Amino acid sequence: xxxxxxxxxxxxxxxxxxxxxxxxxxxxxxxxxxxxxxxxxxxxxxxxxxxxxxxxxxxxxxxxxxxxxxxxxxxxxxxxxxxxxxxxxxxxxxxxxxxxxxxxxxxxxxxxxxxxxxxxxxxxxxxxxxxxxxxxxxxxxxxxxxxxxxxxxxxxxxxxxxxxxxxxxxxxxxxxxxxxxxxxxxxxxxxxxxxxxxxxxxxxxxxxxxxxxxxxxxxxxxxxxxxxxxxxxxxxxxxxxxxxxxxxxx
Amino acid sequence: xxxxxxxxxxxxxxxxxxxxxxxxxxxxxxxxxxxxxxxxxxxxxxxxxxxxxxxxxxxxxxxxxxxxxxxxxxxxxxxxxxxxxxxxxxxxxxxxxxxxxxxxxxxxxxxxxxxxxxxxxxxxxxxxxxxxxxxxxxxxxxxxxxxxxxxxxxxxxxxxxxxxxxxxxxxxxxxxxxxxxxxxxxxxxxxxxxxxxxxxxxxxxxxxxxxxxxxxxxxxxxxxxxxxxxxxxxxxxxxxxxxxxxxxxxxxxxxxxxxxxxxxxxxxxxxxxxxxxxxxxxxxxxxxxxxxxxxxxxxxxxxxxxxxxxxxxxxxxx
Numbered sequence: 001x002x003x004x005x006x007x008x009x010x011x012x013x014x015x016x017x018x019x020x021x022x023x024x025x026x027x028x029x030x031x032x033x034x035x036x037x038x039x040x041x042x043x044x045x046x047x048x049x050x051x052x053x054x055x056x057x058x059x060x061x062x063x064x065x066x067x068x069x070x071x072x073x074x075x076x077x078x079x080x081x082x083x084x085x086x087x088x089x090x091x092x093x094x095x096x097x098x099x100x101x102x103x104x105x106x107x108x109x110x111x112x113x114x115x116x117x118x119x120x121x122x123x124x125x126x127x128x129x130x131x132x133x134x135x136x137x138x139x140x141x142x143x144x145x146x147x148x149x150x151x152x153x154x155x156x157x158x159x160x161x162x163x164x165x166x167x168x169x170x171x172x173x174x175x176x177x178x179x180x181x182x183x184x185x186x187x188x189x190x191x192x193x194x195x196x197x198x199x200x201x202x203x204x205x206x207x208x209x210x211x212x213x214x215x216x217x218x219x220x221x222x223x224x225x226x227x228x229x230x231x232x233x234x235x236x237x238x239x240x241x242x243x244x245x246x247x248x249x250x
Numbered sequence: 251x252x253x254x255x256x257x258x259x260x261x262x263x264x265x266x267x268x269x270x271x272x273x274x275x276x277x278x279x280x281x282x283x284x285x286x287x288x289x290x291x292x293x294x295x296x297x298x299x300x301x302x303x304x305x306x307x308x309x310x311x312x313x314x315x316x317x318x319x320x321x322x323x324x325x326x327x328x329x330x331x332x333x334x335x336x337x338x339x340x341x342x343x344x345x346x347x348x349x350x351x352x353x354x355x356x357x358x359x360x361x362x363x364x365x366x367x368x369x370x371x372x373x374x375x376x377x378x379x380x381x382x383x384x385x386x387x388x389x390x391x392x393x394x395x396x397x398x399x400x401x402x403x404x405x406x407x408x409x410x411x412x413x414x415x416x417x418x419x420x421x422x423x424x425x426x427x428x429x430x431x432x433x434x435x436x437x438x439x440x441x442x443x444x445x446x447x448x449x450x451x452x453x454x455x456x457x458x459x460x461x462x463x464x465x466x467x468x469x470x471x472x473x474x475x476x477x478x479x480x481x482x483x484x485x486x487x488x489x490x491x492x493x494x495x496x497x498x499x500x501x502x503x504x505x506x507x508x509x510x511x512x513x514x515x516x517x518x519x520x521x522x523x524x525x526x527x528x529x530x531x532x533x534x535x536x537x538x539x540x541x542x543x544x545x546x547x548x549x550x551x552x553x554x555x556x557x558x559x560x561x562x563x564x565x566x567x568x
Contacts (some may be wrong), residue, residue: 024309024318025312026324028302029537033333036302040326043309047319056317068314148558149551156547194333241313241371248429250313250369250421 006060007080007117007177008187010070011223012113013053014081017071018231019102021238022045022089031092038138042099045131052124069139072242073114076235080175084167086222086231090160093146097160100139102234104200105131105171105193112188121186140204147208154209161205162213169218171197267467272398275341283467287359287397288342290469292349295335296362298328300353300534304368320417321374327410334406338399354539356526359416361385363450363525365528372425372432372439378418380440380447380485386411387481388451391471419488426492433493440489441497448512449520451478457517482510 012089023042030036054067061070086104089095110132113125146157174182181187202212220226241250251259266273267501273279302325309325314319336346352358363381368374389411392404425436452458452474464470472480482501489496500513522528 008542021310024322027322027545028299028306028329029311029541031541031548033329033336035545035548037326037329037333040322040329044326049314050321051315071315092545096341145552145555146548149555152547152548153551153554187350237267237310240311245429245431247314248313248432250317250426 001049001180004062004180005186006057006197007033007175008181009053009060009121011080011127011175011177012051012109014079015085015102015106016046016053017050017238018079018081018234019099020044020050021234022087023095025102026095035092036237039095042135042138045128045135047218049124049128049131052127056120056124066216069084070238076227078233079227079235080223080225082167083219083228084135084164084170086228086234087164087167088230091155091156092142093160094164096139096142096146097157097164099135100143100204101159101161101201102166102171103132103136103139104204105168105197106202107136109188109215110238113196114194116187117185120157120246143204143210144208146209147205157208158210162215163212165213165215166217166219168197168201170220173220173223175223255434256507265412265468267396270394271396272401273396274398276502280405282463284342284395286463286467287400288339288344290398290464291335291339291397292352293359293361294345295332296353296358297364298332298335300360300364300538302328302332303534303537304530305374307368307473308371308374311371312374317374317421324378324414324417327414331403331407331410334403337517338403341399343365350542353400354535354542356535359524361450362523362528363446364518365523365530365534366442367530370435370439372422373443375418375425375436376422376443378416379488380413380418380443381450382418383409383448384450384481387477387484394468394471396468413533422523423492426494434543436495438490440494442541443559444497445515445519446523448478448481448515449517449523451481453520459513479509481510486510496535 020043023039023046026036027040027043028031028036030039050071054070057070058065058067082102083099087094087098107129109124110129114122114129116122116125142159143161146153148154172190174189174191178187178190182189205212260280263273263279263283273283303319305325305328309318309321312321336349339349340346349358354361363384368377371380387406389404389408393401393408395401395404422436423438425432455461455473455475459476461470461473486501498513500511502511503509504511520522523531526532
């Protein structure tokens with residue numbers, strides 16, 4: 001039970017960690033000062049959430065591990081985030097598409113997690129959901145703007161959605177920790193979120209004059225720790241200080 | 251308007267400032283006042299925005315989650331200051347696009363300190379402690395400057411800057427009470443940032459071209475040399491307290507003056523960086539211009555979308 005709960009928390013937190021790290025790269029390099037502020041704020045929200053989750057995970061592990069040990073000192077194969085969140089900031093369309101495809105899921109997920117029997121997780125979800133509602137509004141607005149903007153922006157956004165679509169199905173795969181926690185009334189049954197998710201996503205895409213991808217081929221692996229080639233480089237930066245200067249306080 | 255009328259207006263204007271009244275955007279003001287404020291305020295806004303780059307450089311590599319979150323919050327504050335200051339400058343009749351244009355073509359300056367690289371984590375501490383420390387000394391007097399929007403912006407900016415300064419110093423405390431490697435990192439950062447921080451307070455009074463006029467308009471309350479002395483006197487004890495050594499062999503307490511005497515500043519280096527040949531001038535501008543150019547299609551799309559939306563709304567109304 002303890003091990004399942006610990007793994008379950010990592011499954012949630014790693015998504016926010018990796019997504020927050022990714023969008024943090026953009027700070028100061030966005031298309032406008034306003035988007036820079038928003039993207040920095042989103043990164044800040046996600047990493048703030050991550051701290052609550054890992055602090056809780058560290059408490060459950062109860063072996064002296066800290067939030068930073070968990071966040072920064074695992075091997076690549078031990079991170080269990082979905083492949084979607086590690087995808088690079090190819091351009092602003094990709095960045096917003098990645099966030100939108102995750103935010104819609106995140107919102108549905110937290111809405112359920114709020115009902116968890118685990119009071120700590122329920123409390124974290126309650127706090128996070130306010131932030132994620134804003135993330136979803138921000139990213140879906142950009143899907144609309146870029147989808148129904150200029151010809152160039154529409155092409156770019158369509159390309160981003162087409163490319164990232166393949167990573168959406170994994171959001172609804174259940175891990176062993178998921179199954180164990182669902183049966184305890186602690187975890188969220190992600191398989192049940194799938195229909196609502198595609199309904200919401202498709203509605204926004206249609207409003208944005210974008211074509212809903214038809215591909216039925218999906219990628220998976222992140223939840224099992226099998227990542228894309230982008231992940232190692234992301235972790236190299238994330239872990240740089242902890243690896244170079246082990247066992248120090250900052 | 252006749253010359254005499256203008257002289258009258260100018261006289262009334264100067265009297266208002268002398269009475270500590272605030273000048274507001276819609277008030278009459280001499281063209282030189284307007285231009286000086288556009289120059290200084292936009293330069294200030296540019297500094298906030300360019301300043302995001304050296305610190306943003308460490309967001310993905312911050313050593314702990316707590317530090318990463320704090321750094322993100324800090325850089326977000328800087329962006330907010332930039333936005334706030336650009337808006338305040340716009341009240342003087344210049345658009346943000348024009349100000350960007352001036353920055354990107356090198357016509358407008360930004361604080362030279364950001365043309366130095368952040369090469370270790372301790373640099374993030376040193377920037378907070380020293381650079382924000384020097385910035386506060388420069389900026390606190392601006393909270394009571396004569397132009398209303400600038401004065402009000404500075405009240406808010408200064409509050410946040412003093413928080414950043416404490417945060418930076420706290421990074422330095424942690425490093426200097428850490429392992430020998432960490433302490434060395436902190437000392438190295440102090441060595442590299444000390445002199446550029448002193449230069450931040452501007453050229454010596456003898457060389458400063460804007461001081462006199464700026465004093466009259468309360469854009470300045472103390473001379474560059476006075477501010478520099480204040481910064482040194484405030485910072486040296488802070489370095490002592492955490493066991494770091496100021497990299498100036500001539501630094502010593504002057505009992506008579508009640509201040510620290512300090513060594514010669516390398517003004518050649520200062521002018522080299524101001525003229526665009528510092529270690530990071532080209533990279534900083536490349537990053538800013540690059541972000542702006544890469545973002546063009548995004549901004550165009552946002553405009554096009556807003557127009558389409560407005561059109562649709564109009565049609566619906568009909």
